[in-house]
Structure formats: C-alpha cells, structure tokens
Amino acid sequence: DLEVIVLDREGRVVIGDPNHLGGELARRTAERSDGFAIDTLPDGRTMVIGTSRASGGRGIDGLGWQIVVTSSADIAFAPVRELRRQIIAAGGIVGLMVLAAGWWVAGRIASPLQAIAARADRVGLAEALDGVVIEVPKNSSKEVVSLGASLQGMIDRLADNEEALKHLANTLEHRVAVRTAELETANRALSQARDDAVAATAAKSRFLAAASHDLRQPLHALSLFANALARRVQGEEPRRLVANMETTLGSLQDMFNALLDVSRLDAGIVEAEPRTFVIGDLLARVSAGFRAQAAAHGLEFHLVPSRLAVVSDPILVETILRNVVTNALKFTPSGKVLVGVRRRGDAAILEVHDTGPGVAEEDRERVFEEFERSKQAAHGQNDGLGLGLSIVRRLCNLLGHRISLTSRRGRGTVFRVELPLAPRDLPSVETPVAEPAVSLDGRRILILDDEPMIVEALAGMLRDDGATVIAATSSEEASAALSAAADIDLAVIDLQLERGNDGLELIDRWRRDGAFNRPALIVTGATDPGTLARLQASGVTWLTKPVAVPVLRAAVARLMA
CATH class of the missing domain: 3.30.565.10 (Histidine kinase-like ATPase, C-terminal domain)
Incomplete structure (x- = not known):
C-alpha cells in the first residue's frame, strides 16, 4: 500500500508506476506544494498522498521534480482512530466518575434542602407561624445549616408581623365599629332633622294656604268697596284719602300676588x-x-x-x-x-x-x-x-x-x-288692536259666594256697570235662581263654598243637568299648589282673590264678549 513516485514539472511520471495516479491526479499533484492531502485513486482507493519538491543544493538548481509518496488512508489514520477510541473511553470513565461524585454531592446537599423545603411548605398550611421550627438534618453542610437558620429567622419575623397585623386588625375593627355606630347615630339625627324640616315645610305651606285664603276674602271685599267708594266720594280731601287707601290695598294685593306666583310655580302650572x-x-x-x-x-x-x-x-x-x-x-x-x-x-x-x-x-x-x-x-x-x-x-x-x-x-x-334674539327671517310682530269695551247693560249675572260681604261688594260693582245681578250665598240658593231664571249670561262663583261644596263640581253638575251652559268665572282665595293645578286643568276661567277691579272687569268683559 506504500508507493513512491517521482513527477516532473508537467506531471509526467519519471520514476514509478505511471498508472498509479492517473494522468489528471498526477498533473494536480505536480503542482502542489510540500505537504499531504487525501485523494481517491482511479481504482477507487482512498489514499494519503504526500509531496515534496526537489530544490537542489550547494548552489546547484534542482530539477523541480515532485517526490510523491502514497499510502492507504486506513493504514495511515489507524493510530489516530485508536487514540480517539482511547480518549472516548477515558472520557466516558471520567464522566461516570464525575456523575457519581455529583450524585454523591447532590445527595449530601439536596437531601437536607428537601427536608427544609418540606418544612417550609408546612409553614403555609399552619394557622399561626408562632412555634413553627425549621429542623436541619445533623449531617448537613454549613451552607445548608446557614440557609435553615436564615429561613427560621424569616419565619420568626413573619410570626411577629402576623401578631402585629392581628392586633392592628382588631384595633381597626374596633375603630370601624365605633365609627359605624357614630355614623348611624348621625344618620338617624340627619334623617330626623330632614323629617322635621319636611314637616315644618308642610306645616308652613298649610299655614300659608290657610292664612292666605282667610286673608284674601276680606281684602277682596275691601278692594271692591274701596273702588265703589272712589266712584261716589266728592271733594279733594275724600278723594285723596280713598286714593291712599287704594294704594295701600294695591300693596297688599302685590304681596298676595307674590304668594300666588310662588304657589303657581310650586304647582308646576306655569x-x-x-x-x-x-x-x-x-x-x-x-x-x-x-x-x-x-x-x-x-x-x-x-x-x-x-x-x-x-x-x-x-x-x-x-x-x-x-x-x-x-x-x-x-x-x-x-x-x-x-x-x-x-x-x-x-x-x-x-x-x-x-x-x-x-x-x-x-x-x-x-x-x-x-x-x-x-x-x-x-x-x-x-x-x-x-x-x-x-x-x-x-x-x-x-x-x-x-x-x-x-x-x-x-x-x-x-x-x-x-x-x-329673534331670527332675522321671522315676521315682525304687529301691535295687537285693543278689544272694544263690552257693555253690561241688560246682562244678567249670577254671583255665588258664601261670604255675604263679598257678594254685596261684587254685586255693587257689577250693578254700577249696568248689569242685573242675581246674588246667592249658598249652592241651593244659586241652583234655585238658575231654575227660576234660565237666561243667566254669566256665573261668578267662589271655589270653596258652604258645607264643603265645590264651585267646579257645582258648575259641572249644572252643565250635566242642562241647567246652565253659559260662561263661568271662578274667583277663589285658595292658592295651594294642588288647587291651582286643578283649576288649571278644569278649563274654567279663574281668578284669585283679591282681584283688582280693572282685572275683574276685563275678565267679565272677555267672557261676555
């Protein structure tokens, strides 16, 4: 398996078997520098091919021929493969030794750690940390002993904190209970105060309604009498006194009108x-x-x-x-x-x-x-x-x-x-034409009020304007007057009549019975929100006492027109 061949510069075999390398491999080998390479021969064998070029010596130039030595790769690398097997075997033995040592060391360290971990797990299941002890095995290393001591110190601190938290929780619960009791007491006081305020407001409203009604009745009559007196007195001094009286009555009427405005707003009828x-x-x-x-x-x-x-x-x-x-x-x-x-x-x-x-x-x-x-x-x-x-x-x-x-x-x-401001495209508003005055001459007007003084004053005003007045102070008397005189042109009626009778209900009954189908005017001293809302919904024209004479005349004229 070992061959020696000499090649010239062109790759021709000078010494050796000319077919060993083949032509192509011989030319490549001739061009190589000193060293070795692995190549496959024409016959398929894998060979290690070493080369060295002859360069002469002692001042004589060499021929530049390439000396080639070929050897089987299996034989050449056999020592390497043997060394590798030995290294692998030695490594395996060393690895087993290290594994065994690691296993031994791990067992010596892990076993105490597992024991500590098991005890630490039981800490989470304990109802209280006080008295929990971490036991370290006797054969444990210093590091494990140190770890156990640190864990025990942490558990002790947690136990102290737990005790402090329990104390704080108990304190907070006590404070919350005290504060809750105080708030409940305050809420009961506020609720009572609110109920008292609501009751006081309701009492005030009832008082104002009752006082307003009772005061409006005589003031209404007084206004009518003052107006009648103003038409009858002669002389500068009497006229001045009557004018002062009417001014004072006007101030009183303004006060009552203010109360009426508030009642109307409260009733939601505005x-x-x-x-x-x-x-x-x-x-x-x-x-x-x-x-x-x-x-x-x-x-x-x-x-x-x-x-x-x-x-x-x-x-x-x-x-x-x-x-x-x-x-x-x-x-x-x-x-x-x-x-x-x-x-x-x-x-x-x-x-x-x-x-x-x-x-x-x-x-x-x-x-x-x-x-x-x-x-x-x-x-x-x-x-x-x-x-x-x-x-x-x-x-x-x-x-x-x-x-x-x-x-x-x-x-x-x-x-x-x-x-x-109004939009520019809206039409301008024309000044309304004043309504012509309506004469009451020959008109028959029924007056019903349970206050005789008001009946007298109102009847006097309407008679002065030319009307024929049928006066009544009770519902039965007014009903009888309607039966006797069917040509009544207008009925002026109080709302709250004698014995709990109601002016609106009386008008409704007259119309259902066919006794009266002409206009009606309610004049009332009641100004509570409920009554005002009822009047607004009735569709009947109504005024509140005291009524200024010009306003009353205008309402009568409008209904008679």
Missing part, C-alpha cells in the same frame, strides 16, 4: 309660551306705571327705547321686569332707576340699573332666596314679603334665561337678564 315680540314695546308699557311711582319717591326714572325683537314669553318677561324694577325703586333712596336693553352677540341683555346702596358680595346669592328682605336698605314703608327676586330667578330658570347682578357698595346695582 308654562312658558315663547313667541317673538319687540322688547321695547313691553318696556314702554310697563315703565309708564313706574314713572309715577318713582316720582312719588323723589326718583328719576329713565327708559332707553329699543326695537330689538326677542323670543320669549312676554307675560313672564313682564313679571320678571316688574319684580326687578319694583325691587330697584324700593331700595333706591335717591338718584335714579334706568331700564334698557343692549345687544350682545345673539342675545338681548335686559338691564335694570339703580343708584341704591348696592349689594354686598356675600349677599348676592342670598337676595334670590324666598322671604329674603333687607330692611336696613329699604326706604319708606318696607312692604313686600321678600319673594320678588326669588320669583324672578325661578321664572328665568323656567324660561332658560340667565340672570345675574353686579353691584358696587354705595354706587348701585345692575340686574341683567339674557333674552335670545
């Missing part, structure tokens, strides 16, 4: 009916009556004309304006009151300026509360119930209008109400 109108026309009409009032107090009253068209309920806006201007006149001892409107973006700002003492910063919300009055700032007779501005705010909330005030102490106050 409904906004927005429409387009020129705000300046409303201001001019309302201001005409305030000029004389301002002059009587020695004040100047100015109105800034405006042709701005707004969208709102003109009746409710008039109520707002009257209350604000009345408040300004009442609390302005000297100077002037100015009413006007200015445009701001898409809104018309209704403003009422006065030169009164102003409103303190801390009182600017309180002035809108019910029954809030400032006696120190008012001048003259301090009439009123302190309801005007509270009604203003509630009406503004109903209409969706923002109300605000600005004030400077000693310089005056400005109230502002924001009204939405």
